[in-house]
Every structure is written in structure tokens, then in C-alpha cells.
Amino acid sequence: MSHWIDFLEKNAHVYDDKVAIIDQETNRRLTYAELNREVDQWAAVLSHHGVSKDDPIAFLNTTNCLLHVTLMLACSKIGAFFVPLNFRLSNPEIENVVKALGPKLYVGVGEKVLNVDVPYLDTKQVNLNEYTSYPENKSTLDDTILMLYTSGSTGVPKGVMFHGNMLLTNQIETCKGWGLTPDDITLVETPFFHTGGYNVLLLPLLYLGGTAILAQSFNPDNVFNCIEKEKVSVYFGVPTMFQMLLEKPRFNECDFSSIRFFVSGGAACSIPMIEEYQKKGLMFKQGFGLTEVGPNCFLLDEKDAIKKAGSIGRPMPHSRVRVINKEGKDVAANEAGELLLAGPHVCVGYYKNPKAFEETFKDNYFYTGDLVRFDNDGFFYVVGRIKDMYISGGENVYPGEVEKQITTHPKISEAVVVSVPNEKWGEVGFAFLKTDGENLSSETLREYLNPLLSRYKHPQHVYCMKEFPLLPNGKVDRKELKKKALELV
Known part of the structure; x- marks a missing residue:
């Protein structure tokens, strides 16, 4: 596999008429063949507007729409890279990000809302049937395919560059580590300007041949509806979201029979909450990661959820881990230190900001800024952020x-x-x-x-x-x- 997008083209043949994406906003259901065809059409649209190898494409929309997926995949067909913008920021804040990015094209849905001197493409004015061909120039595994902005501790946005090998490693290791199957169905609610939107379950399941439902935002009633009607089998959220579900009266009435497991990240699940879910036969896999290293670097399996409560689990096979003290020495078990991560899942840099990356990536390790400890069984616990x-x-x-x-x-x-x-x-x-x-x-x-x-x-x-x-x-x-x-x- 020399090009990252090859997985989609393979699945378009292998899974053909199987549903890949369900878009709640438009009520569209795209099979793998249809998804690949539509991605090709958007690649032709972008190419027609002058987008080519290594060009950044900025996209702004206020919901988790299908365009987030098709445009991102289309960029990799022509060697460009996709930059979903954080719509929760104020317009002046977003405009500053766009000006620093310098995209080849700014794409949106409807009238242009940002005051930036960048060519604008209104997707509402596009007739996809008019675009059928483009000069293919697929992104390699070494090329940047996706860029997400993270503010970090400084508050200054940094563009994290995801290359093909980083995305592919996350897809493969997540599928293997969590035991995902082509029969799995997930509901995606995390905003696409965060790594959880693409990388926790969406891209791994599209790689495997599963199905993803795109929701505009988190809504407890919609979660219950999708689980019952669409037979969602794996679902990702943060503990706050799972607590909100638990507090709804419908939690006790919902038919959860399709759920194989829940995936929780962002913080440890509390024992009382885990126990309430276990009463209904519902189990949690818990994980940990960062934008710069991918979201799935550690795994706490459901069998250890109570015994090792508060733990983020053990490192996934692709993650090389060190924990060091202030002097840079490796700590012993049960001592707190900074978490360092290395492996093919680490990003290649911050866009146009090599100095910031050099400060966090040293001796082939990414310095996370997280304080952790590990116990005698090799389970890791987040103690806090250094800051x-x-x-x-x-x-x-x-x-x-x-x-x-x-x-x-x-x-x-x-x-x-x-x-x-x-x-x-x-x-x-x-x-x-x-x-x-x-x-x-x-x-x-x-x-x-x-x-x-x-x-x-x-x-x-x-x-x-x-x-x-x-x-x-x-x-x-x-x-x-x-x-x-x-x-x-």
C-alpha cells in the first residue's frame, strides 16, 4: 500500500454496495462504491479550482457533515491536504488562522462568512455531475493528508500535520487492538476539527469496511435512537457524555443489545458510572492519546475497568513509551514523570512552526506535557498536566x-x-x-x-x-x- 487512499478504492470493490456512511443531516446513505465515486467527483472539483500537490484546503462548516469526509478523502486523491476549521472560534480568530495557513482554497457551505483574501468555493453552487476527471496525484504515506489545529498551553494555534503513515498506523492498530470488525457500526459526534472526530473510530472503520453514522452534534436522544434503530455496535464519547446518557430516564428503557462496547477517552471513567453501565451489561474500553500522537495510544480493556479504575491502560503495540523526571531520567514504577511517546503514529511537525515542534519533539520522542505513573503491572495512570x-x-x-x-x-x-x-x-x-x-x-x-x-x-x-x-x-x-x-x- 503506497498511497493512503488505496484503502477506500479497495473497499469500493470488496464491499461495493455495503453502506459506508450515513449522513443524518441530509439523510443520505452512501455505499463504499458511491462514497469512492463522490470522492472522485470532489477531487475533480478541487482540481478544477487549481488545487494540486501539497496545497492546503481550509473547510468551514458548523456541523459534522458528509463534506468533512468526502473533501478530506478527495484531497488525498490529488496530493493536497485538508484543514477543517474550528467553527466554535469567533470569526476574527478563524480569520487569523486562515491568514497564517495561506490555503489554496477556502471551502464552505453557503455564503462566504470569513473576511479573508483567499479564493472561496461555495459547495452549494457545485453540480458534482459536471466533474468527472482529474489528474491523479495521490498522497503517499509520507505526505501530509490532514491538518488539525491545537492551541496547547500557549493559546496560540498550532497546525498538527498528519501524514499518511500516521493515519494508517492508527487505523490498523485501532482495528487490531480494539477488535473491530467490518460488521461494526459507529455514531460519530466529536467535531471534525478534533482528532477524535476522524481518528478514534471513523477512519479505522472505513479502513476495515464498517459503517459510520455522522451526527451534527452530541444529543442524548439521538444516541439512544441510533443505538436502537441503526444497531450501533461501538460508540465513542468522553465520560461527561456517558454521565449525561446515564442521567436520562431513557437510559433504563433503551435497547442496548447491539452494543458490543463503548469507548471512552479524555478522562478516566468513575467506578460508580462503570458499575451503573455494567448493570445493563455494558462495557467500556478506555483509551488515551493526543492530537500530535493520535488518540489511540493506550488501551484499558473492559475486563480491567474496575480492577484498574483510573488507569488509561497499557501502551498499544505501536507506541514506544518513556516516563522521565525533571532530570530526564527514567522513573521507577509508581513514580510520577512526564510521558514521552515515539512511533509511526507521531505527527511530522507543526505547520510553518518548526521551532515549536523542536521544543516538544526531542531525541525521537514527543514530550506530551502529561504527568503519568505506571504500576507494577504496567498499567499507566494520568496524574495531571505539568502546567x-x-x-x-x-x-x-x-x-x-x-x-x-x-x-x-x-x-x-x-x-x-x-x-x-x-x-x-x-x-x-x-x-x-x-x-x-x-x-x-x-x-x-x-x-x-x-x-x-x-x-x-x-x-x-x-x-x-x-x-x-x-x-x-x-x-x-x-x-x-x-x-x-x-x-x-
Whole structure:
């Protein structure tokens, strides 16, 4: 396989009239043959508008539509690379990204909304039947095929370049590691400007010959409907989404018989939530990854979900892992250190920003900025982000470790700990709690934590909330909670 897109052309012959994509927005069902044909047509459209080898194509739309898939695949047929833009940003923010990117073409659905000096293609004005041929120049496994922007800790967007080998490695290893089959059906709700949209289940299943349903956004009722009507067998979400499903009355009535397993990422699932799902025979596989290294670098199998609760599992076969201390030395078991990853799943760089990449990619390893530890059985646990760690009375406190113990409380479904200034200790913890409606005091929480954590790790402040602010990818917005904590103290 010398060209990444070869998998689609192979499946167009092998699976022919099998449904590949179901687009909820348009209610279209495309077989593999139809998908490949439509991808060819869009490749012809892009080529007609001057797009060729190594050209970036920017796409902006406010939903997870079929065009995200067909245009991305079409780009790889002509050697260009696809850049889905984050529609949750303000227009000026998106315009700054586009200006820095310098795309050959800016593609959208309907009237042009960005004030940028870039040729614009309105897909609503395109008649695909008028475009039948193009000069084929497929992306190789070494070419950039997809680019996703990540802001990281600096807040400055960085374009992460995904080459063919990175995408293919993720597709193959995810299928093998999770035991996916061509009969699997998934529902995709994660925004396509995040790696989870393409790389957790969509591209692996299209590689394998499975079926993907594209939803415009996360909606609990739609999840239940798809599971019952479309017989979804594997479904990806973050713990917050699974908790929201659990809290719906329909959870107890839904027919989950088609589900083989759920996939959760972004944070560890709490034991109470896992146990509630297990009562209905529903199991979780949990994983961990980053935009720069792909989303599927670790796997916690369902059989270990309770025994190793809080763990991200063991490294997938394609991931080479190190955990180092501040001096750059490998740590022993049960010691916290920075997670380093290497392998064919690591990105090739940040677009037009080699300096930033050099700061994070050293000695053939990507420095993730995540603090982890591993136990004597080789299971890894995220302790927190280096930037989230705080020092209280001269001692390091890792929010992830504290959050894990807090959520063992039977009345707390979710917890986020941030630091706030303190005259005596320098910094102390501020815990935001998602409870069953009961307001827990800081004294009550500290009393509960006494046998579980050293006292210097106990949050000094507690605030109960019904819902946490969320980022577009479903993860908790820690920056917003940090801001609120500073206001409250």
C-alpha cells in the first residue's frame, strides 16, 4: 500500500454496495462504491479550482457533515491536504488562522462568512455531475493528508500535520487492538476539527469496511435512537457524555443489545458510572492519546475497568513509551514523570512552526506535557498536566490524583481541582464537584479524603455545580473553572 487512499478504492470493490456512511443531516446513505465515486467527483472539483500537490484546503462548516469526509478523502486523491476549521472560534480568530495557513482554497457551505483574501468555493453552487476527471496525484504515506489545529498551553494555534503513515498506523492498530470488525457500526459526534472526530473510530472503520453514522452534534436522544434503530455496535464519547446518557430516564428503557462496547477517552471513567453501565451489561474500553500522537495510544480493556479504575491502560503495540523526571531520567514504577511517546503514529511537525515542534519533539520522542505513573503491572495512570500541577507548602500536588479519589465518594459523579493562591501555603486546591444535588462542604470532603490522601492534597475550597462548562470536544473547560475559582476566593 503506497498511497493512503488505496484503502477506500479497495473497499469500493470488496464491499461495493455495503453502506459506508450515513449522513443524518441530509439523510443520505452512501455505499463504499458511491462514497469512492463522490470522492472522485470532489477531487475533480478541487482540481478544477487549481488545487494540486501539497496545497492546503481550509473547510468551514458548523456541523459534522458528509463534506468533512468526502473533501478530506478527495484531497488525498490529488496530493493536497485538508484543514477543517474550528467553527466554535469567533470569526476574527478563524480569520487569523486562515491568514497564517495561506490555503489554496477556502471551502464552505453557503455564503462566504470569513473576511479573508483567499479564493472561496461555495459547495452549494457545485453540480458534482459536471466533474468527472482529474489528474491523479495521490498522497503517499509520507505526505501530509490532514491538518488539525491545537492551541496547547500557549493559546496560540498550532497546525498538527498528519501524514499518511500516521493515519494508517492508527487505523490498523485501532482495528487490531480494539477488535473491530467490518460488521461494526459507529455514531460519530466529536467535531471534525478534533482528532477524535476522524481518528478514534471513523477512519479505522472505513479502513476495515464498517459503517459510520455522522451526527451534527452530541444529543442524548439521538444516541439512544441510533443505538436502537441503526444497531450501533461501538460508540465513542468522553465520560461527561456517558454521565449525561446515564442521567436520562431513557437510559433504563433503551435497547442496548447491539452494543458490543463503548469507548471512552479524555478522562478516566468513575467506578460508580462503570458499575451503573455494567448493570445493563455494558462495557467500556478506555483509551488515551493526543492530537500530535493520535488518540489511540493506550488501551484499558473492559475486563480491567474496575480492577484498574483510573488507569488509561497499557501502551498499544505501536507506541514506544518513556516516563522521565525533571532530570530526564527514567522513573521507577509508581513514580510520577512526564510521558514521552515515539512511533509511526507521531505527527511530522507543526505547520510553518518548526521551532515549536523542536521544543516538544526531542531525541525521537514527543514530550506530551502529561504527568503519568505506571504500576507494577504496567498499567499507566494520568496524574495531571505539568502546567496544572501546583505546589502547596512546598509539596507537589497533582489534580488528577486528587480528582480520582474525590470521585470515589458515592454522591460525587465528577470532580475538577484547580489551584488558587493562599497566603500560608502558597497555593491550595479548589474542588468543583458534580453531585446528585447535595451540597457538600469542604469540611465534609476533607473528612472523607482523610484516609485516602495526604492532608496537603486536600482541597481547601469546594463548590458544587449541576453542570461543568465544556469544550467543543466534550472535555471540561478547566480554564473557565480556574477563572471562576479565582473569582470565588
